[in-house]
Each structure stands twice: as structure tokens, then as C-alpha cells.
Amino acid sequence: MERGVLERWIKENEGLYVEATRHPFILSIRDGTVDFSAYKRWLEQDYLFIRNFVPFVASVLVKASRESEDDSDMETILGGMAALHDEILWFKKEASKWNVQLSHVVPQNATEAYCRLLEILINPETDYTTAVTAFWTIEAVYQQSFSLCLKSDSKTVAELMEACRRWGNDDFGTYCESLRRIANRHLANAQESVRKKAEEAFKLILQLEVDFWNMSFG
Numbered sequence: 001m002e003r004g005v006l007e008r009w010i011k012e013n014e015g016l017y018v019e020a021t022r023h024p025f026i027l028s029i030r031d032g033t034v035d036f037s038a039y040k041r042w043l044e045q046d047y048l049f050i051r052n053f054v055p056f057v058a059s060v061l062v063k064a065s066r067e068s069e070d071d072s073d074m075e076t077i078l079g080g081m082a083a084l085h086d087e088i089l090w091f092k093k094e095a096s097k098w099n100v101q102l103s104h105v106v107p108q109n110a111t112e113a114y115c116r117l118l119e120i121l122i123n124p125e126t127d128y129t130t131a132v133t134a135f136w137t138i139e140a141v142y143q144q145s146f147s148l149c150l151k152s153d154s155k156t157v158a159e160l161m162e163a164c165r166r167w168g169n170d171d172f173g174t175y176c177e178s179l180r181r182i183a184n185r186h187l188a189n190a191q192e193s194v195r196k197k198a199e200e201a202f203k204l205i206l207q208l209e210v211d212f213w214n215m216s217f218g
């Protein structure tokens with residue numbers, strides 16, 4: 001992986017990055033020891049997250065169309081947007097499989113905190129470089145995490161394979177690669193003040209992801 005700004009930040013925040021992308025909740029799915037009540041808690045809260053993530057991705061699309069000099073940025077982001085429609089349908093199907101009532105889900109603190117950050121990132125005041133860096137970070141944490149559960153030596157149980165495949169599959173990995181290149185390109189060309197804001201968002205999102213995984217433990 002070429003050494004761009006994101007790779008430097010990952011190195012400088014290695015502990016937090018590992019906590020977010022190799023969380024005990026994910027390792028318990030990989031090892032086949034996960035408690036299904038934890039999985040159901042995660043499922044409920046992630047549905048609420050996705051409902052708030054959709055307008056965030058739409059806001060990145062708007063900023064890409066206005067601020068990016070490269071048309072392919074918008075096309076990549078549009079691809080991610082389209083996938084979210086299928087993702088919402090998957091959540092509804094998965095919820096009924098586990099007898100989870102999505103309409104009765106109460107947002108937990110970690111979910112509310114994450115959604116407050118998404119609101120700030122949606123704001124037109126947040127520049128495109130910060131927004132697309134946040135977008136990559138959010139997607140990359142899930143891709144890195146769930147791909148661990150698909151490794152040949154993993155003991156992921158059959159009931160959880162669909163969820164792990166959704167974010168751990170190679171196509172999602174390729175999509176995250178595209179986002180990483182877009183974010184690195186804009187970070188390299190950004191003024192220092194913008195890079196600082198993007199770095200703050202990067203670290204904040206890693207912490208929110210750790211809090212989100214922790215929440216599944218109830």
C-alpha cells in the first residue's frame with residue numbers, strides 16, 4: 001500500500017486503529033464464540049446508524065460534484081450510495097430472521113454520539129476533503145473488521161456469514177481502496193488547516209467505532 005497521508009495517520013494511531021479494526025466483538029464472531037444477544041444489539045443499533053449514514057453519503061456526493069476536479073470521485077461515491085439501498089433491505093430481512101423489531105429500537109449513547117458527528121460532517125461548513133476522509137474511515141473499519149471473519153481459519157458460524165460477507169467481501173475491499181486513493185489525493189493537495197480537520201475526524205471516527213463495538217456487549 002503506497003504511503004499516503006492516511007497510512008501515516010494509521011501508523012501514528014496504531015493502537016486505536018487496531019482497537020477499531022480488531023475489536024473483541026469482531027474477534028468473537030471470527031472465533032465462533034460471539035453471544036447472539038450481542039450480535040442482535042449490534043444489528044439494531046447499526047440499522048439506526050445506516051439510516052443516518054445515507055444522508056451523510058449523499059452530502060459527500062454533493063461536495064464531490066461541487067469541489068472535486070476529478071469526475072470519477074462522484075462516480076465512486078455514487079456506487080457506494082446505490083449499495084446502501086440494498087443494505088437497508090438486508091437489515092430489514094436480517095432483523096426479521098432474528099425476531100428483532102427495528103421500529104422499536106432505542107438509540108444507545110454510542111449510536112447517538114456517532115450520529116451527532118455525521119450531522120457535523122453533513123454540514124456544508126465541513127469541506128469535501130474532511131468529508132471524504134471520514135467516509136473512507138467509516139467504510140474501511142467495517143471492511144477490515146469483517147474480512148477477518150472470512151479468513152480460511154475463521155470459525156464464524158453460518159448464521160453470521162451473510163453479515164460478515166456484506167462488508168468483508170473483496171468487492172467492498174476494492175471500493176474502499178478507491179475511496180482511500182481519493183482521500184489520499186485530496187489530503188496531499190489540501191492546506192494544512194484542512195488536513196488538521198480531516199485528521200481530527202479520522203481519529204474521532206476510530207474512537208466512535210470502538211464505542212460502537214463496545215455497545216454490543218450491553
Ligand SMILES: Cc1ncc(CN)c(N)n1
Nearest residue numbers: 046049050138139142212
Ligand atoms: C457503525 C458503522 N460504521 C461503518 C459502517 C459501514 N458503512 C456501518 N454499517 N456501521
